[in-house]
Amino acid sequence: MTQWSGYLGLILQGALITIELTLMGSVLALITAFLAGLGRLSRFFVLRALATAYIEFFRGTSIFVQLFWAYFVLPFIGISLTPLQAGVLALGLNVGAYAAEVVRGAIQSIGREQYEACTALNLGRWQAMRHVILPQALLVMLPTFGNNAIELLKATAVVSLISLTDLTFQAQVVRSQTGNTLVPFATILIIYFVLALIISWGVRSLERRMARGLDGVRV
């Protein structure tokens, strides 16, 4: 039994890497999602084109290939990333592309009458976006952002392919060292599931907090 506790420690270390990747990837995804989502709605053609190109490209290619590019191909043009940096970059940009469409959709779901009230009160475009539209749109985005974060968590498993010692990688290590397949894989299955549950609870409680007293914004 002592032997298993050592292996469990290894797997928990992997869990820390997975959590780290998920958090950092989510931050990057959030930033790119807002940049690209707002870019899609821009008045300027160049910004719209850039945002659309980014979204279509990262949704349309495999996360595996994106990760291999970040880790194996970028060094050829002089950009060498650590496995963690490459993982965060690929995961953040990939999930950010999906989340950008969530940002765009949520902003467009806010009724025209809110924009008209802003015009009648002489708010500038950015003031209206910042103080009236985005706070309401955020509530629409949240549930889907929760989905995106869980997708990102699950996608972190691909980083084991560039030898980052995450949950999946450590489970493989334990499996090869002990010859036991069921225990390590059952353990990480449960850990992934618990992490996903935590994200989903966190997002739901955030939703409830933000929705308090709101009318006209459907959750």
Place this chain on the structure above:
Amino acid sequence: MSAPIIKIDAISKSFGTFKVLDGLSMQVMPREKLALIGPSGSGKTTILRILMTLERIDSGHIQIDGEQLYHMERNGQLVAADERHLARMRQKIGMVFQLFNLFPHKSVINNVTLAPMLTKGMPRAAAEKRAMELLDMVGMADKAKAMPAQLSGGQKQRVAIARALALQPRIMLFDEVTSALDPELVEEVLNVLWRLCAETDMTMLLVTHEMGFAHDFADRVLFFDRGKIVEEGKPDEIFRNPKQERTQGFLKKIIAAGHRV
């Protein structure tokens, strides 16, 4: 005789192939209270929306307070107004909507303080003091901390009026402000309009189906049909003694529908 505060000169507006306004001209004097009546689709709401810059005109000119609304002078020529010019012109105009359009994520007082703080750089304390005065005037001071979802339609509309007043516009546009209200809530909103009439010197344009109110409140009534002013005059002339057949027909229908004239 002072100069008109609103001067509309041969404006036209189409939505697709439907011509809402067709070469319309009209003038409004400072402090005048104007009621715009007519069947739906006659263009009366579109006029308010155009004055608030929510819709653009296809042709014609509008002057507010002696200045072009949709045009500006550049090198001695009239060119289309840019956003900066429009923003400056909007300072003179406020609007209250049929469906209130309150910001659902902001409390009553924050609905009122938002625009003065953002557009006039008013400090929060000053904006809140002014907001409380206005909320008091519309009888909503005790609900300052409430969220819009907690208010009745009449209360929402009174907050919306206070919010529009906070920017101290010289012209106020009221777009069917009681149409979405339950009958028993109409009066509390109309009472606020009476107070505005007595206590401010704003120019007020009112699109309404409340014929009784229009009769008592307005200095002048304009009857619209198919994008044109068919008839205009003092309330008594329009309501008691309409000359045009279309005006007579419209009023007959309205009375048949149970509205008091």
